Amino acid sequence: MxxxxxxxxxxxxxxxxxxxxxxxxxxxxxxxxxxxKADAGGPSIVTLRKISRSFQRxxxxxxxxxxxxxxxxxxxxxxLMGPSGSGKSTLLNxxxxxxxxxxxxxxxxxxxxxxxxxxxxxxxxxxxxxxIFQSFNLIPVLTAAQNxxxxxxxxHLSSDERKKRVATALRVVGLEDRMEHYPRQLSxxxxxxxxxxxxxxxxxxxxxxxxxxxxLDRKSADDVLTLMERLNKxxxxxxxMVTHDPAAAERASVQRRLDKGALQ
Amino acid sequence: xxxxxxxxxxxMVRKVTTAATAGGIALVVFVFxxxxxxxEGINRAFGSSxxxxxxVVLRNGSDSELSSGINNDxxxxxxxxxxxxxxxxxxxxxxxxxxxxxxxxVVVSAEIDDGSGGTxxxxxxxxPAGGMAFRPEAKIVSGRAPAPGSNEVVVGKSITGxxxxxSPGQSFDLRRNRPLQVxxxxxxxxxxxxxxxxxxxxxxxxxxxxxxxxxSVRVRLASNGQFSAFKSAVEADKQLGMKATRESDxxxxxxxxxxxxxxxxxxxxxxxxxxxxxxxAAITMNGAVANRSKxxxxxxxxxxxxxSILISFVLEAIALALIGGVIGTALVMxxxxxxxxxxNFQTFSQVVLSFRxxxxxxxxxxxxxxVMGLVGGLFPAIRASRVSPVEAMRA
Numbered sequence: 283m284x285x286x287x288x289x290x291x292x293x294x295x296x297x298x299x300x301x302x303x304x305x306x307x308x309x310x311x312x313x314x315x316x317x318x319k320a321d322a323g324g325p326s327i328v329t330l331r332k333i334s335r336s337f338q339r340x341x342x343x344x345x346x347x348x349x350x351x352x353x354x355x356x357x358x359x360x361x362l363m364g365p366s367g368s369g370k371s372t373l374l375n376x377x378x379x380x381x382x383x384x385x386x387x388x389x390x391x392x393x394x395x396x397x398x399x400x401x402x403x404x405x406x407x408x409x410x411x412x413x414i415f416q417s418f419n420l421i422p423v424l425t426a427a428q429n430x431x432x433x434x435x436x437x438h439l440s441s442d443e444r445k446k447r448v449a450t451a452l453r454v455v456g457l458e459d460r461m462e463h464y465p466r467q468l469s470x471x472x473x474x475x476x477x478x479x480x481x482x483x484x485x486x487x488x489x490x491x492x493x494x495x496x497x498l499d500r501k502s503a504d505d506v507l508t509l510m511e512r513l514n515k516x517x518x519x520x521x522x523m524v525t526h527d528p529a530a531a532e533r534a535s536v537q538r539r540l541d542k543g544a545l546q
Numbered sequence: 547x548x549x550x551x552x553x554x555x556x557x558m559v560r561k562v563t564t565a566a567t568a569g570g571i572a573l574v575v576f577v578f579x580x581x582x583x584x585x586e587g588i589n590r591a592f593g594s595s596x597x598x599x600x601x602v603v604l605r606n607g608s609d610s611e612l613s614s615g616i617n618n619d620x621x622x623x624x625x626x627x628x629x630x631x632x633x634x635x636x637x638x639x640x641x642x643x644x645x646x647x648x649x650x651x652v653v654v655s656a657e658i659d660d661g662s663g664g665t666x667x668x669x670x671x672x673x674p675a676g677g678m679a680f681r682p683e684a685k686i687v688s689g690r691a692p693a694p695g696s697n698e699v700v701v702g703k704s705i706t707g708x709x710x711x712x713s714p715g716q717s718f719d720l721r722r723n724r725p726l727q728v729x730x731x732x733x734x735x736x737x738x739x740x741x742x743x744x745x746x747x748x749x750x751x752x753x754x755x756x757x758x759x760x761x762s763v764r765v766r767l768a769s770n771g772q773f774s775a776f777k778s779a780v781e782a783d784k785q786l787g788m789k790a791t792r793e794s795d796x797x798x799x800x801x802x803x804x805x806x807x808x809x810x811x812x813x814x815x816x817x818x819x820x821x822x823x824x825x826x827a828a829i830t831m832n833g834a835v836a837n838r839s840k841x842x843x844x845x846x847x848x849x850x851x852x853x854s855i856l857i858s859f860v861l862e863a864i865a866l867a868l869i870g871g872v873i874g875t876a877l878v879m880x881x882x883x884x885x886x887x888x889x890n891f892q893t894f895s896q897v898v899l900s901f902r903x904x905x906x907x908x909x910x911x912x913x914x915x916x917v918m919g920l921v922g923g924l925f926p927a928i929r930a931s932r933v934s935p936v937e938a939m940r941a
Contacts, residue, residue: 433848
């Protein structure tokens with residue numbers, strides 16, 4: 283899929299609002315049992331085999347993940363829950379190519395991340411992963427449009443093409459009238475929507491979200507979750523979300539639970 | 547690449563730290579550029595004092611006109627040496643230009659006219675008729691030229707009004723009861739001549755009881771290329787006991803000590819200051835990296851490479867330093883109207899120097915500030931490039 287498909291999706295929605303929603307409706311009803319293979323239907327886009335991740339703290343070795351296996355089908359919307367310190371963020375970091383497992387194989391979006399160098403991982407992330415962070419992580423000195431444009435600066439697109447894509451992404455999140463606003467001039471919910479526009483502007487295969495509603499009030503959280511559902515159903519983005527919030531997890535098609543480094 | 551606006555606006559957001567660091571760098575650039583401008587001023591004063599087609603002849607063993615002495619009869623012998631331009635007769639209002647002139651050079655003690663009561667040395671040059679015509683760059687700018695054979699003198703533009711009695715309409719004593727009357731002011735293309743007093747050769751050397759000789763001889767060559775032949779001939783003649791130097795080389799050598807000392811001192815101080823400024827820039831950039839680790843982590847997570855983070859922060863440090871560099875360079879231009887009087891170590895007389903702004907000074911000062919930014923910002927930028935993308939995930 284390309285960003286063009288986001289544009290196409292947009293046009294399609296304008297013609298028939300119900301069409302895209304009903305197409306993805308079946309997937310939305312499928313709730314996984316949180317164990318083993320998820321049942322969203324498509325081939326796996328994330329395959330983790332015997333993943334372990336440990337950290338050294340002084341002389342002590344802390345085992346965060348221990349022999350974990352996971353498959354995430356393409357096009358699914360998964361929520362990962364679990365108590366603090368259970369290894370959720372570590373798992374998310376490995377899937378997103380921010381961190382490497384100590385042992386085991388991580389194959390994501392067709393690439394084996396365990397064997398990539400730092401530079402290769404950075405390039406891979408820029409092409410395959412969209413990030414949604416708990417505290418939005420917008421660059422405060424750049425406007426909404428410039429923030430959204432950041433991932434496109436790593437491509438060979440012309441300035442005009444980049445501007446077009448930025449406008450499309452901001453239109454998808456309903457903030458086309460806030461392009462020249464700085465993050466401090468936006469509400470929390472709007473900031474997170476700009477961050478989502480930044481996450482989709484490069485048309486990544488997977489969107490990883492780390493507590494995307496953690497810093498938002500209920501109303502804004504609902505808006506953001508609705509937007510994420512739409513990205514999943516309408517634009518067929520695979521979404522892997524870490525959350526503490528049961529209401530947020532409820533919106534995902536698959537819910538998983540991690541405890542003491544292993545999926546329950 | 548990370549957009550440059552990111553760095554520029556990041557600097558603008560941190561107004562106080564940016565201003566403090568840029569201010570420190572501006573101070574260093576000011577001192578550095580001032581030293582360079584003084585160097586340019588010295589180069590102009592001494593560098594433009596000499597001509598390529600004029601040879602200065604001194605007694606063997608002398609380094610300056612002050613310590614040299616040549617008998618009158620030997621002066622005439624020089625006229626017959628190879629490469630010497632013959633006397634040019636004056637016609638139609640154009641003054642005669644001699645091919646060879648012998649001059650006497652002395653220093654007198656003069657009271658500085660600033661109320662301090664301090665004294666310093668002023669260089670007096672006694673020249674024969676045609677001495678001014680020998681130097682086409684010299685022009686009377688106020689008053690008139692001294693009458694030949696009189697005790698009248700003209701004073702260089704740089705020192706007029708600086709010493710008691712050495713201004714048009716005033717007089718001063720060469721020796722007790724041997725007054726010299728100032729009748730005019732001359733300029734000589736900003737050269738060191740403008741720090742001298744010029745009068746009649748015979749009056750001055752008679753007053754000093756040195757009628758038998760001159761301090762130095764200047765020889766106008768038929769062309770620049772004749773110098774080697776002239777020099778070889780003069781120095782090969784043991785009877786003469788003289789040495790010849792191109793006038794431009796002579797003045798350059800004269801200025802080396804003064805120039806080396808002043809410019810060296812200025813640049814030395816600036817380099818010392820620059821260490822402090824670079825540490826300041828490093829501290830500022832280090833703080834910026836620490837405060838922005840989440841931003842940097844986010845950029846890394848989005849896919850920006852370590853190298854692009856490194857370049858971005860180095861550019862930010864250079865931009866910060868350039869802000870200081872531009873301020874410092876702008877401020878130093880105020881010195882362009884300032885003149886300083888310094889002692890020429892060769893002649894022990896005062897030379898008035900100006901701070902000369904040139905394009906080369908501006909470019910060098912800005913490059914210097916950029917280098918300070920580069921050096922000061924490099925290690926913080928390396929630190930920034932090592933920020934893990936996982937930092938982006940920290941709440």
